Amino acid sequence: MAPSDTTTTISGTSAQLVSLVDQAREGNRTAFAQLADRFHKDIFRMVFYRIRSRVDAEDITQDVFLKAYQKIASIKDAAKFRGWLFSIALNRIRDFQRKKRFRSLFKMEDENIESHPTEKVDPDQPDALGHVLRKDFWRQIGLILKKLPQMEREVFLLRFFDHLSIKEIAGVLKKNESTVKTHLYRALAKFKKEPAMRQLLNEIIQ
Amino acid sequence: MNSDNMHHLDDEQLIQAIVDTEDLPEPVQAHLAECSRCLADKNGFELEMTKLGQKAEQFAPQPRRRIILPVPKTRNPFRNLLDWRNLAAAAATVTAVFLLVWGTNIVRNMSEPGTENLTAEMVEAEKLMTEVNTLVDNALPPFYLEISGEKTADYDEEFYQFLIPTIKDKTVTSDRGKKGTSLC
Numbered sequence: 602m603a604p605s606d607t608t609t610t611i612s613g614t615s616a617q618l619v620s621l622v623d624q625a626r627e628g629n630r631t632a633f634a635q636l637a638d639r640f641h642k643d644i645f646r647m648v649f650y651r652i653r654s655r656v657d658a659e660d661i662t663q664d665v666f667l668k669a670y671q672k673i674a675s676i677k678d679a680a681k682f683r684g685w686l687f688s689i690a691l692n693r694i695r696d697f698q699r700k701k702r703f704r705s706l707f708k709m710e711d712e713n714i715e716s717h718p719t720e721k722v723d724p725d726q727p728d729a730l731g732h733v734l735r736k737d738f739w740r741q742i743g744l745i746l747k748k749l750p751q752m753e754r755e756v757f758l759l760r761f762f763d764h765l766s767i768k769e770i771a772g773v774l775k776k777n778e779s780t781v782k783t784h785l786y787r788a789l790a791k792f793k794k795e796p797a798m799r800q801l802l803n804e805i806i807q
Numbered sequence: 808m809n810s811d812n813m814h815h816l817d818d819e820q821l822i823q824a825i826v827d828t829e830d831l832p833e834p835v836q837a838h839l840a841e842c843s844r845c846l847a848d849k850n851g852f853e854l855e856m857t858k859l860g861q862k863a864e865q866f867a868p869q870p871r872r873r874i875i876l877p878v879p880k881t882r883n884p885f886r887n888l889l890d891w892r893n894l895a896a897a898a899a900t901v902t903a904v905f906l907l908v909w910g911t912n913i914v915r916n917m918s919e920p921g922t923e924n925l926t927a928e929m930v931e932a933e934k935l936m937t938e939v940n941t942l943v944d945n946a947l948p949p950f951y952l953e954i955s956g957e958k959t960a961d962y963d964e965e966f967y968q969f970l971i972p973t974i975k976d977k978t979v980t981s982d983r984g985k986k987g988t989s990l991c
Contacts, residue, residue, distance in 0.1 A: 630879060637874040645870040646863075655868045666874045738866045761860040767827060782826050789822045793852065806858040 622679035633673060637666050640683065644690050647763050651694050653739050661697055665690045684772040687765065691755075691773060738805065745801050753788035756781055816845045824849045825856070 618639075624632035644665055649658040668689050676685055746754050752774075759765045759773060767785075771778045792798050816824065816839060823831055824839055831839070839845050945952065 630876060634874075634876060637876070641870060641874055646867045649867050650863060655871075659870055659872050662870065663872065663874060667877065670876055735866045738862065742863065761856045762863050764860070782830065785826050786822055789825060789852075789856070790819070792856070793818055793822060802855060802859065806855055806862065 618682065619679040622673075622676065622682045625673050626676065626679070628674075633670055636682070637670075640686055641666070643683075643763070644686060647687060647690055648694060650758055650762050652697060653743070657697065661690070661693050665693050668693070681769075681772060684765070684769045687759070687763065687769070687773045688775075741801055741805050745798060745805075748795070748798060749788055749791065753784045753791075756784040757788040760785055815842060816848065821845070821849050821852060825853050 618636075621632045621636050621639075625636055641662065645658055645662045648661045648665070649655065652658060652661070665686065669686055672689075676682060746758070749757060755774065756770055759770045760767070765773065767778055767781055771781045774781065792802055816835065820831060820835055828836060828839065839849065947955065
């Protein structure tokens with residue numbers, strides 16, 4: 602079951618987190634390092650889901666935390682730190698995709714960067730089967746997400762992949778909650794009603 | 808409200824329930840809470856989405872690199888010197904000193920006499936010195952010189968010898984040692 606809004610809110614606004622953010626805001630480097638440790642995997646995965654390249658995801662994640670470190674003093678509500686971090690990450694991903702699209706114009710690359718994972722699979726590796734399965738999984742995910750318009754895709758990913766609440770998603774995307782719900786509703790309706798989407802979903806989760 | 812008295816939730820309502828149950832009308836919410844079939848449909852679809860997210864998490868790689876934060880800058884002792892405000896203050900001070908020195912020189916040059924004035928003063932001084940030298944040679948004005956006959960007088964060596972005779976060395980040596988004589 603998807604994490605409820607209440608659970609996410611409680612974890613997001615825990616006193617410890619707020620305290621760490623407050624300390625980091627006052628220039629405490631150790632406090633920020635703890636925050637980075639806490640959200641490192643979340644942000645890395647969030648980036649990876651959208652660009653599907655580990656190396657690039659690591660670079661962008663590093664960039665996100667660097668940016669957050671520089672701008673931590675500007676955060677108004679310490680309880681919204683997680684959402685703020687996701688917001689930075691989303692902007693970085695957009696920048697990355699924009700640059701990649703621009704480069705692809707000259708390199709004759711496939712412009713749809715989300716449908717092709719860039720990780721190479723070495724058949725001689727001991728976990729070669731795992732690599733193949735992973736590659737196939739991300740290919741299918743790419744096919745599913747390709748069928749969704751950008752906003753619906755983003756809301757869907759933030760809700761079910763990144764486990765953000767509707768309120769947090771609204772904050773990250775700078776939209777009101779009803780708009781977020783509408784996009785989520787449309788995305789879910791496609792999963793529910795479109796046979797091609799259902800088939801892909803069944804293949805993935807079986 | 809009895810759930811049996813109401814139709815089961817359709818697809819739209821099920822999706823709406825997943826998005827946010829509270830957005831459903833109250834009777835539908837009540838039915839969902841009581842109807843096991845509708846609840847199972849809703850939970851089933853929601854579970855599919857959750858499984859998708861879980862599988863994505865499972866297939867996502869782990870980050871290999873740690874987050875590196877920038878090293879805090881150590882305080883540079885010369886930082887204050889390089890501060891633009893300090894540099895501007897230093898430049899202003901140097902300019903003020905330069906202007907002061909330059910201005911003082913201009914005022915001094917203006918107060919000092921020019922080259923022409925200096926030459927005229929030197930000529931005047933030379934003239935004065937000539938007059939002084941003339942007075943040293945003969946202090947009497949020309950009128951008194953004429954009356955005194957000094958002007959036309961021609962004194963030769965014999966006259967001076969008469970006035971101041973030369974002392975002979977013999978006399979001096981013979982008188983040496985005698986009582987009442989002395990060498991001047």
